[in-house]
Amino acid sequence: MSEEPRDVFRLSRDWLSVQEAVDAVNSTSCGAVSVFIGTTREDQVGSRKVIGLEYEAYESMAQSEFTKLCADIRERWPTVMHVCVHHRLGWVKVGEASVVMAISSPHRGDGQQAIQHCIEQLKANVPIWKKEVYDTQEASWKENLECRWSAHRQETPIINQQ
């Protein structure tokens, strides 16, 4: 009896449960669950300290980009069974998790590689934005290095999708 692979994506204003993400990918055919948790660092920017992050998303497109991302993962690592990504929206305090990902696979090699690729591609393609808020009440929008049209990138973006 073969199991239907699941791709689970959820945006949540509540704190994230790692156990829920792990449970979402659980499978008796899998010997490995690979997990990544992204948490909010207390960065110091000059004399200002980060107190939290404010997240927003283009929700419908985040879902469709996640679907494409999962298809990409499954093409590269066909043994991957289930993929789950839970991402915060709204205010996330320093120390809290902003994203939890879990991927199940029969053996750990594919799952470990897939989870690295998953966070990289999420940062590059999924329409979510965060604003750093400082103890001075100032704020600044962040830009992922992975995003092809961020100011960090030197090359001209060539990202028109067919």
Next chain:
Amino acid sequence: MTANVLVLFFAQSRELTGLKQEEVAAVPTPISSQDLWRLLLRRHPRLSVLQDQVVLAVRQQYVAIGDQVVTLGDGDEVAVVPPLSGG
């Protein structure tokens, strides 16, 4: 031909325009992404802050600002997409 589209503003573009979204009527179609961006700049000059660090999303497909021609239909979503920072 023209189309009435729904423009969505996210992150910094939302702060620059003061809007989450607006209906824009009679947008020429087909139209290059460059011309579409210019049309938005005329409506909201403060968006120029994002020049060179922005793409559009037409019907939820990313489109770089440039020569690519897009066709628009009534009710299509056109999003202004500053650099991403998820994760």
